Amino acid sequence: MERETRGTKLLRGDPTKAIVKLSIPMMIAMLVQTIYNLADGIWVAGLGTRALASIGLFFPIFMIIISLAAGIGVGASSVVAQKIGERNKKGADFAASMSIALSIVTGLIGIAIFLPTISSILKFAGAHGETLYLALEYSTILIYAIPLIMFNNVANGVLRGEGDTKRAMIAITVGSFLNIALDPVFIYVFKFGIRGAAYATVLSIAFSSFLIAYWLFFKRDTYVSFTLGWSGKILGQILKIGIPASLAQATMSIAVYVLNIFTVKAGGDSGIAVFTSVWRVINFGTVPLIGMAMAVTSVTGAAFGERNIEKLETAHLYAVKLGFLIGVSVMILILFLAPLIAKVFTYSQEGMEIYNDLVTALRILGLFLPGVPFGMFTSSMFQGIGKGLQSLIVTIMRTIVMQVFFSWFFVFVLKTNLIGVWWGIVLGNTVSAAITFVWGRFTVKSVKKMFQTSRSS
Template sequence: MAKFTSEELGKQPIGKLLVGQAVPASIGILVMSLNVLVDSIFVGNWIGSIAIAAINVVLPVSFFIGALGMAIGVGGSSIISRALGAENKEKAFTTFGNQITLTLIITITMVIVGLTFIESIIPAFGGKGAIYDPAKVYYTIVLYGVPFLALCMMGNTVIRAEGKPKFAMIAMIIPSVGNLLMDYVFIYVFDWGMAGAAWATTVGYILCFLYVGYFFFSRHSEMKIQWKHLGLDVPVVSEIGSLGFVTLARQAVVSIIYLIMNNILFALGGEAMVAVYAIIGRMLMFALFPVFGVTQAFLPIAGFNYGARKYHRVRKTINTAITYASLLATVVFIGLMIFPEAITALFLSDNPDMSAQDLETNAFVLENAPNAMRWVFAATPIIALQLIGAAYFQAIGKAVPALLLTLSRQGFFFIPLILVLPKLYGELGVWISFPIADVLATFVTGYFLRREIKRTLV
């Protein structure tokens, strides 16, 4: 089989490229999502439902620091895709070197800050009552592994920018499989409880880092950087920052939403209500994996062809990606509407020897999570337009519209809704905020995407 190079992004048929890029991307996201899902099932069955809530409290903090790496990766990869399309490899190399330096400096600093203010951060994100102690154990251990996660997420986007989706897929699979294997060893065999769950996650991050490092030092990568490329270049850093800020802002908003949701739900129903959201949060990560896979596949194809000024291919990439993603989102929607009870039951232990508190929490979750899940995913069939539309502006290097459209759903619509509707409708107000925000953001994104296509892709 001939070696695939980045130039193929500008030559092969769009449908073939999207499928070729999206399938491994989707598999990688699926395995990572399954990791989060199965990890939660293991924790729920072997430790208890309170432990799931504890992990849910820690996730926004660790994911935010990890997302710093993704932000640097996505911002730099947009530059790399366009630079490769314009045959400017020196700029691509400089960008990658700057990504490595920025990721190390920023994430290590954030870990130090996160450990320094641990006593304030955990309660602020909903780690109260019975949730606090297990959350602190998990948080402390996982935070040490987060710089490895950040480097992996940064490197993964660069691998995709090179047009190597299969290697990117493997990089996503390794930490997931490693985590699940270590879950069994550390939780089930060694009986380490929350510490075991945390160490399993951290080992997974380290394994991923080792593989990504192998890729870039091997013959498979086009990123043959030298020491000079690691020195920070102000124009390159500025461009990485402006584009990467889109991804970072999105994750920052996700972390803020976790903070708001955990506190609102704790006030409405205590630890049990937080556990309901923890399960739904896992499904938000897991269920939409094929849609996210198409979105990831879309970015390097659109960016490369835009850099090469092949605008007819960019238009076709947009239309094809939206079509594929919408069909997949509809399939996901049907499954979630039919089987929410069975999905919820997967996370709950049927061990009769559980504590009275865990038994009570399980009963509450089983009764309330299915209906909440139906509301949260009610607008799923239309979200592809919003995701692809926002991603397009990021792919072509237009940071401001990319930022505004990326934040439209969660920042501009969802947060105001979640602050108002629960006061009017209680628990129902929480769940209906999700589809309302989806619909509003999709209409706004569709308008701006259509206008941009008419103005520039001619």
């Protein structure tokens, strides 16, 4: 018998209310996670530059693991939401169960791949001597935890898929705060050093996973129930969305890597210092938008499953309008506060040398934010309606094609130096956002025709 929960009622109700109520918990969760990432770096920095470098060397590999886990989580969230919209309880149960099983299997494969190869990967990245030793100490612990990382992300995606973003937020927030608290204890009190940072991360993920497992498997007051069974069709739907979502996240890292190269060419070490600092501020500004994007996937997925084009269209457009207002507001704050923000990164005598460049970069890259919702939320809508390939294409277009191309053109063709990288990123994002949004509108119209044709046949 189907059990109605607060989340499923939200997903099946007014899409504007659903977008707001599902977005707020995820915005909070993303904010706390951002604070944790900052605090984690600060605690490790106390061990010295080699320790900080060792984590930096493993970071791209860790992001690949997280990208795969988050991608499967997006696939699980989308398919569960679609089945809820269809009022297909058995299908939602299968989607949740198979997603969890897939996360564990993928995690075990991850251990088998990375454990014997991690030393060679780190050496190829330039690690040697004490830095390599520290990187191996840190990374080996996290590699053994890959199944846990996979489970945590995918199970969180299942909760989001059934509209339970409140508990998804609680799991992320509790885990992040626990990590912040455990870092100094394990690193400095227990004197585990770099291993302490890894232990703190694993234990915080384990506790977060325990909370989700308790809700899903023991308390059992969620919409989905877990069952043994197999559906190749549902597995295909999860992978059709999840694999492109994973690849899309990976392309973002590739794009930043290439933009780093352009920045070094245009501005040297001071240029990369400016880019690294400003991009952290811009990423912080996108936190509420990322939270909303997760809600868009669930709400449009439920509307698609319900075959309700009005709800689907309303959810997409309302999210874009609200996200645009948020983007403009954050942009205005950055424009006015740029001198103060720049001082945070230039309080040392050496840092003052890049102060003016930081202010300029903040004011240009702040213009990046208003265009983000048009592309990001349309990409999330594509994921919600099962068009994972389209979501991947628009992400590649924004990051690899547009931003990289325009930055290259400004720096190497027009010879605009460092400022060309900033304008290239802004212009590339604006052009790709416009194309993506128009594509999204045409897609909604084609879905509408598909629904009408199926009703008449």
